[in-house]
Amino acid sequence: MSEQKLVNLTIEGRQVAVPEGTMILEAAKQAGVLIPHYCYHPGLPVAGVCRMCLVEVEKMPKLAPSCATAVGEGQVVHVYSEKALEARKGVLELLLINHPLDCPICDQAGECELQDYTFQEGRADSRYREPKRFNPVEDFGGDVLYVTNRCILCTRCVRFMDDVHQDPVLCVSERGDRAMIAKAPDADLTQPWAANVIDLCPVGALVSKDFLNKARAWELDRTASVCTGCSQGCNSILETRDNVVVRQKPRSNEDVNKFYLCDAGRLDYRWMNRADRLEVPKIALAGALSPVDWEIAYAEAAKALAGKRAYVVASPKLSNEALFLLKRLITKTGGEGAFRCATGPEAPLPGVKDLALRADRAPNVQGAELLGFARRDADVLSGLKDGDVLVLADDVLEGVDAAASAVAKASAVIVVGTTLPLHLPKVAAALPIANVAEEEGTFTNLRGRVQRYLQAKAAPGLARPSWYALADLATAVGADSNACTLPSATFAELAASEPAFAGLSYDLIGLRGATVAGAGAGAA
Amino acid sequence: MSHGPSAPARPHSPHAHHEPYAPVFTPGSARKAELDTIIARYPEKRAALLPGLWMIQQERGWISEEAMTEIAQQLDLTAAYVKGVVSFYTMYHQHPVGQHFIQVCTTSPCLCAGADDVVKAFLEHTGCKELGLTSPDGKFTVIEVECLGACGFATPVQINDDYVESVTPGKVPGILSSLK
Numbered sequence: 001m002s003e004q005k006l007v008n009l010t011i012e013g014r015q016v017a018v019p020e021g022t023m024i025l026e027a028a029k030q031a032g033v034l035i036p037h038y039c040y041h042p043g044l045p046v047a048g049v050c051r052m053c054l055v056e057v058e059k060m061p062k063l064a065p066s067c068a069t070a071v072g073e074g075q076v077v078h079v080y081s082e083k084a085l086e087a088r089k090g091v092l093e094l095l096l097i098n099h100p101l102d103c104p105i106c107d108q109a110g111e112c113e114l115q116d117y118t119f120q121e122g123r124a125d126s127r128y129r130e131p132k133r134f135n136p137v138e139d140f141g142g143d144v145l146y147v148t149n150r151c152i153l154c155t156r157c158v159r160f161m162d163d164v165h166q167d168p169v170l171c172v173s174e175r176g177d178r179a180m181i182a183k184a185p186d187a188d189l190t191q192p193w194a195a196n197v198i199d200l201c202p203v204g205a206l207v208s209k210d211f212l213n214k215a216r217a218w219e220l221d222r223t224a225s226v227c228t229g230c231s232q233g234c235n236s237i238l239e240t241r242d243n244v245v246v247r248q249k250p251r252s253n254e255d256v257n258k259f260y261l262c263d264a265g266r267l268d269y270r271w272m273n274r275a276d277r278l279e280v281p282k283i284a285l286a287g288a289l290s291p292v293d294w295e296i297a298y299a300e301a302a303k304a305l306a307g308k309r310a311y312v313v314a315s316p317k318l319s320n321e322a323l324f325l326l327k328r329l330i331t332k333t334g335g336e337g338a339f340r341c342a343t344g345p346e347a348p349l350p351g352v353k354d355l356a357l358r359a360d361r362a363p364n365v366q367g368a369e370l371l372g373f374a375r376r377d378a379d380v381l382s383g384l385k386d387g388d389v390l391v392l393a394d395d396v397l398e399g400v401d402a403a404a405s406a407v408a409k410a411s412a413v414i415v416v417g418t419t420l421p422l423h424l425p426k427v428a429a430a431l432p433i434a435n436v437a438e439e440e441g442t443f444t445n446l447r448g449r450v451q452r453y454l455q456a457k458a459a460p461g462l463a464r465p466s467w468y469a470l471a472d473l474a475t476a477v478g479a480d481s482n483a484c485t486l487p488s489a490t491f492a493e494l495a496a497s498e499p500a501f502a503g504l505s506y507d508l509i510g511l512r513g514a515t516v517a518g519a520g521a522g523a524a
Numbered sequence: 525m526s527h528g529p530s531a532p533a534r535p536h537s538p539h540a541h542h543e544p545y546a547p548v549f550t551p552g553s554a555r556k557a558e559l560d561t562i563i564a565r566y567p568e569k570r571a572a573l574l575p576g577l578w579m580i581q582q583e584r585g586w587i588s589e590e591a592m593t594e595i596a597q598q599l600d601l602t603a604a605y606v607k608g609v610v611s612f613y614t615m616y617h618q619h620p621v622g623q624h625f626i627q628v629c630t631t632s633p634c635l636c637a638g639a640d641d642v643v644k645a646f647l648e649h650t651g652c653k654e655l656g657l658t659s660p661d662g663k664f665t666v667i668e669v670e671c672l673g674a675c676g677f678a679t680p681v682q683i684n685d686d687y688v689e690s691v692t693p694g695k696v697p698g699i700l701s702s703l704k
Contacts, residue, residue, distance in 0.1 A: 185589030
């Protein structure tokens with residue numbers, strides 16, 4: 001890369017130097033100028049069909065489409081000159097001729113580039129007085145609904161299916177004012193990554209059925225998170241409204257998921273809102289579980305663990321921080337840790353290197369393995385010995401017949417989880433923890449990339465973040481974790497004591513992630 | 525509102541029931557041989573798409589979604605690509621049309637010469653309820669088209685592949701009865 005020639009040019013009076021072959025639109029981004037555009041998308045081949053990115057380049061006879069015009073040495077580009085503004089105003093007026101202007105009932109309103117650019121540069125009114133062309137709404141299958149009248153025919157969806165998903169089922173049908181996006185005969189957008197066309201659509205033409213009429217875009221709070229659907233660790237945004245997660249969208253990360261999120265991942269958020277949660281700490285009192293204060297629950301759990309070996313069954317959906325504190329508990333009691341992980345068929349996105357819905361359907365399998373938890377998919381209780389204390393860390397033994405199984409060997413059961421499994425015998429203490437949407441933490445993806453997720457909503461009742469509850473529990477059993485006062489402090493302890501995580505910190509990881517020592521080579 | 529030849533008749537579902545599709549380019553058939561000859565003329569198979577679609581339309585009267593899939597397989601294209609092409613050109617029918625496909629020119633000179641009344645007469649005498657719809661007996665479909673290039677003989681009407689020139693409303697019944 002060092003040999004790449006740099007080209008100097010001026011955009012809106014700002015000097016930039018960009019590699020040769022860069023398009024003006026990308027160069028302008030580096031100059032801090034966002035040139036309005038619709039059909040251009042950095043993840044897709046350039047089409048040059050929308051004409052929205054026209055800019056004036058000195059010494060060029062005509063306005064240039066900045067998405068398809070390469071930079072030249074000494075170029076002087078005017079984005080907001082009178083000529084360029086007039087041209088884009090004309091483009092907008094034409095795009096709006098048949099647009100229904102149904103923003104009040106459109107899901108895209110508030111996050112619509114047609115609204116935004118019209119507000120910025122468009123005409124205040126239309127000169128078009130004829131009836132508008134009308135086409136019915138079409139169900140595209142999967143999660144996708146096509147509202148034909150709102151479409152501006154940028155063809156981002158067509159190019160995504162052609163070049164990125166490589167299952168070319170979309171096309172532009174008809175021509176002139178009748179033109180619209182259409183599916184191939186008998187095709188549906190049910191491919192594993194097809195719903196990305198909804199995010200790619202700059203207007204309200206392709207909308208999510210799942211999110212349809214659920215919320216207005218401006219009512220949502222957005223939080224950086226990591227998708228928990230599989231071990232790929234796609235960066236995501238959790239969008240919440242009134243403490244309820246209503247949508248998950250991709251958050252672009254050049255090194256992990258580019259601009260995409262698979263359909264399974266994006267729709268896997270409802271469990272974060274489940275109502276039947278464990279909300280208060282409980283201990284066994286006179287044969288029944290009774291709500292108690294946190295301190296009493298810690299003490300009860302420590303009492304059960306005294307002199308016993310802890311057999312920890314941890315969910316690979318727990319953070320590195322939680323798993324690290326569980327490891328302290330294991331080390332202190334001379335116990336062992338195991339986990340199991342649901343699996344499913346792998347579904348790659350063909351046009352992006354090393355991106356797939358992975359077979360392991362949990363976000364932190366790699367973290368659990370790095371922290372010494374043994375993977376026991378067949379029988380997660382196989383290592384449980386007579387007299388052990390079974391610590392269930394957010395794995396509720398679903399599918400395991402607790403009464404008949406090896407649970408009987410345990411002297412007591414301690415639940416650290418978001419839910420309290422029914423019919424679990426011998427529960428000495430139950431500690432409520434927050435789920436991924438309610439706390440801060442990190443996951444390690446299958447390539448060893450440690451990525452942070454932030455808190456999107458409040459935890460129910462007295463539930464505490466997993467790192468908080470487990471630090472207290474570790475301290476209660478004598479593994480002093482009083483330094484773990486914050487997720488970042490917990491991670492600092494983790495980085496200091498685990499060689500695999502050495503050198504990492506929240507600052508270093510940021511919101512893009514950083515790779516653990518010895519990893520990174522795995523990417524094929 | 526204009527009704528181009530390919531404007532789908534919206535009252536009918538695009539998946540309306542029709543007879544099972546019989547492939548046109550069966551191995552060993554004359555049409556297959558014709559298509560192969562055309563393919564051989566061009567550096568890319570794709571180039572034979574338009575003539576291939578014409579063959580289907582001649583054989584079947586219209587181009588169904590099954591037909592799009594068939595020609596796509598013949599030419600190593602995707603069905604979506606073929607659909608884009610078929611729907612772009614207004615002369616390919618995306619739904620069944622009458623046995624006699626009547627195209628009345630209504631561009632400016634013909635309109636001045638009374639093309640509107642010619643259209644009305646055709647609709648009335650064929651029994652077609654609306655432009656683009658087919659008459660109940662399945663014999664006729666009437667549409668308006670842009671300039672047929674016969675302004676000196678306003679109003680020209682193209683019925684299937686033949687031109688009838690200088691048509692007036694009064695001549696319409698005679699023209700229709702002369703059609704088989």
